[in-house]
Amino acid sequence: MIIEFENGRQSTVDQIRDLAARFGLTLEITQRAGVYSTIHVIGDTREFATREGYLRDLPGVRATWRVTSDFKNIARFVTGADGGKAPRRPRRVVEVPGLDGKPRRFGAGQHIFIVGPDSPQTLEQTLAIAHAAREIGERFGVTDRMMLRGGAFKPRTRPTDWRGLGMKGIAMLDRAREETGLPYVTEVMDLNLVPEIGEHADMLQIGTRNAQNFDLLEAVGRFGKPVILKRGFGNEVNEWFHAAEYIANQGDLDIVLCERGVKTLFTKGGYCRNQPDLNAITYARSQTILPVIFDPSHVTGDHRLVPENVMAACAHLVDGTITESLHDEAFRKEQLCDAGQALLMDHYASVVEAVLAFEAHVAPRLLAMQEAFEQR
Numbered sequence: 001m002i003i004e005f006e007n008g009r010q011s012t013v014d015q016i017r018d019l020a021a022r023f024g025l026t027l028e029i030t031q032r033a034g035v036y037s038t039i040h041v042i043g044d045t046r047e048f049a050t051r052e053g054y055l056r057d058l059p060g061v062r063a064t065w066r067v068t069s070d071f072k073n074i075a076r077f078v079t080g081a082d083g084g085k086a087p088r089r090p091r092r093v094v095e096v097p098g099l100d101g102k103p104r105r106f107g108a109g110q111h112i113f114i115v116g117p118d119s120p121q122t123l124e125q126t127l128a129i130a131h132a133a134r135e136i137g138e139r140f141g142v143t144d145r146m147m148l149r150g151g152a153f154k155p156r157t158r159p160t161d162w163r164g165l166g167m168k169g170i171a172m173l174d175r176a177r178e179e180t181g182l183p184y185v186t187e188v189m190d191l192n193l194v195p196e197i198g199e200h201a202d203m204l205q206i207g208t209r210n211a212q213n214f215d216l217l218e219a220v221g222r223f224g225k226p227v228i229l230k231r232g233f234g235n236e237v238n239e240w241f242h243a244a245e246y247i248a249n250q251g252d253l254d255i256v257l258c259e260r261g262v263k264t265l266f267t268k269g270g271y272c273r274n275q276p277d278l279n280a281i282t283y284a285r286s287q288t289i290l291p292v293i294f295d296p297s298h299v300t301g302d303h304r305l306v307p308e309n310v311m312a313a314c315a316h317l318v319d320g321t322i323t324e325s326l327h328d329e330a331f332r333k334e335q336l337c338d339a340g341q342a343l344l345m346d347h348y349a350s351v352v353e354a355v356l357a358f359e360a361h362v363a364p365r366l367l368a369m370q371e372a373f374e375q376r
C-alpha cells in the first residue's frame, strides 16, 4: 500500500508506523520536495489494507493506493486500485557494510566489483585473490567498491562432484575479510543454514538453481541481511521479480538482482555456457527499484570471454559485476569447480580499468538517454 501525505506531519507518520508494526510491516518513506511525500508499506499488506478508511482520515493524508501491480514491494511504477498513479519510486541503494568502515553501495551510480574464487578451496589461494583485489582497489581508488565472493556450499549437477568445503570454506572467507577489510558474499542453499552462514557472511547469495526455492527465499528475507538473487536459468523476468518479492515480503528490501544467463537452444553449441539476457538488466532497472548486477563468468564458462561480457553489461548500465577469479595460472589444474571460467587477477585489473574508463566517458551519456526515455 502507498500513502501520500503532507510534509511535516510527523505524528501522522508515527501513527502509520505504529499501525504497520502491529501487522509486522515496515515503512519506506520517499521524501519529496514540495508539499507531499509518500510512504510505501512493505510486507504482506492484505490485513493492513482493511484499515484504509482510518488511514485516509489521518491529518495530512492526501491519498492511499492499494497497489495492484504484481510486484507490490519492488515495483518502480505502481498504480492504485482506483487507477490513480503513484509517483515513480526512486531506485534503491543497497548497502553492504565493510570491516574497513566503508559501505559498498549497490545502485548508487558506481560499479561495484565483486571478485573471488568460485569456491574457497585452499586458504593460500583465497588469501592471494583477496589481497590482489585489495591491491587493485587501492591502485584505482575503488577499494570502497570492491567485494569478495566464494561459494563454500556448492550446488553441483552431479552428486559425485566436489561440493565445497562448507563451514571450513566460510572460515577462509572470514580470514580473507579480516586481512583485507573487504566484505564477502557467499551462497546459501539450505534454509536451515541461513542463520549459521548469515552470521559470518556480509551478504548472502541465492544461486540460479534455488532461484525459486520459496522457503529458502523467505528464510533469507527473514534473516534480513543483504542478498544477491541470481535469476533462475529458465526463468522469465517476471518469475525472477516474483522470487525477489518472496524476500521483500519478509521485510528485507536489500536485494540485488543478478543476471547470469539463461539456457536456450543456442547454448548447446558450446560457444557459451548460458545465454546472457542483457536487455533483462535494462528491464529490471526500469521496472524494479532494485540494483541489478551481472555475472560474466557463468554466462560464458570461459575466462577469455569475460572482459567483453563485463563491458556489454556496462552498456546496459549495470550496477556491478560478480566475477570468478584465480590468482595464479598454476592453480587452474587444481581447481575442482569452474576452472575454465576463472579470470586471472592480472586480467581482472584491466577489466576494472576499462569499466572505470567507461564509467567516466560513456555511462553519463547513456544514463541521460535512458532517463529521457523514461519520462515519456
Ligand code: PEP
Binding pocket: 118, 151, 155, 206, 207, 208, 209, 230, 260, 295, 298
Ligand atoms: C556461483 O556463483 O558460483 C554459482 C553457482 O552461480 P549460479 O547459481 O549463477 O550458477
Ligand code: MN
Binding pocket: 118, 298, 324, 337, 338
Ligand atoms: Mn561457479
